[in-house]
Amino acid sequence: MNGKIGLIFNGVWSQYALATAPKYRDIYCLLYVHELSDLELDELDALVIPFQSHQAALCQQQQVLYNFLKSGRKVVVFGDSTPEWMDADWEDRPTNNYWWVEDPENPPISHTDFNHPVFQGLKPRHACWHIHGVYTRIPDEATVIQRNETGENITWQTNQYGGTLLASTLDPIVEHGIQQIRHLDHFVDSLTHWLCGIRPTGSFKLPAESYGVSLG
Structure with a gap:
């Protein structure tokens, strides 16, 4: 299997775009959520479960995910979740996509521990954007x-599950994949380095030829 980080995938285009982009394709590999198994995950360093994942399917794969954690590895969950597979309660909140226009010095997140390896060295605006909910x-x-x-x-x-479980209502994979927020290289590169020890270089670009787009 190519890659060191498994990206759980259920057909969302932005998830596919990030994992197959030249900058990340040698590090991330797409894992179809309905086909997860202990054997398939055996050689991976970490798993990322992005926003817009199939929560019912994740419930069915709960044991595989916790077996991965039990082996001492890392799992990161972004966006929404459900207590049916993860021991936490998530609630929706309005998504504010306009705060950086109205008040760019007052992001939705008011406190960040910048000592954490994922956030260390990031500017405040690179560590947060909009959120999709909260954990109650x-x-x-x-x-x-x-x-x-x-x-x-x-x-x-x-x-507490053997490895490291990090959960956030941020959505870096989806937003980076659709290139709606153009500064997410900083966050995703830092996340990638923390998960597998490799820091990607260069800019995130989607090759037009991969999507049947003629540049002529």
């Missing part, structure tokens, strides 16, 4: 990494 309950041994202005949990981490 997290595992007992979890540490909060980011909170919003009302103190609700945005990003947290726990090592």
Whole structure:
């Protein structure tokens, strides 16, 4: 299997775009959510479960995911989740896509622990953008990494399952894949380095020829 990080995939174009882009394709490999197995994940360093994942299918794959954690490796969950497979409660919140126009110095996240390896060295605007909800309950041994202005949990981490589970209501994979937020190289590259020890270089680009687009 090519790559060191498995990206759980259920057909969302932005997930595919990131994992197959020249910058990331030697590091990330797409894993179809309905076909996960312990054997398929055996050689991977980490798993990323992006926003817009198939939550019902993840519930069916719960044991595979926790077996991966039990082996001492890392799993990162972005966007929404469900307590049917992860021991935490997630609630929707309005998504503010306009804060950087109205008040660019007041992002939806008011506290970030910049000592965490994923966030270390990032500018505040690179560490947060909009959010898709909050965690109203997290595992007992979890540490909060980011909170919003009302103190609700945005990003947290726990090592209580053997490996490291990091969950966040941010959506870097999807937003980077569709290139809606153009500064996400900083976050995704930092995340990638933390997950597998490799820091990608260069800019994130989608080769037109890969999508049947003629440049002539």
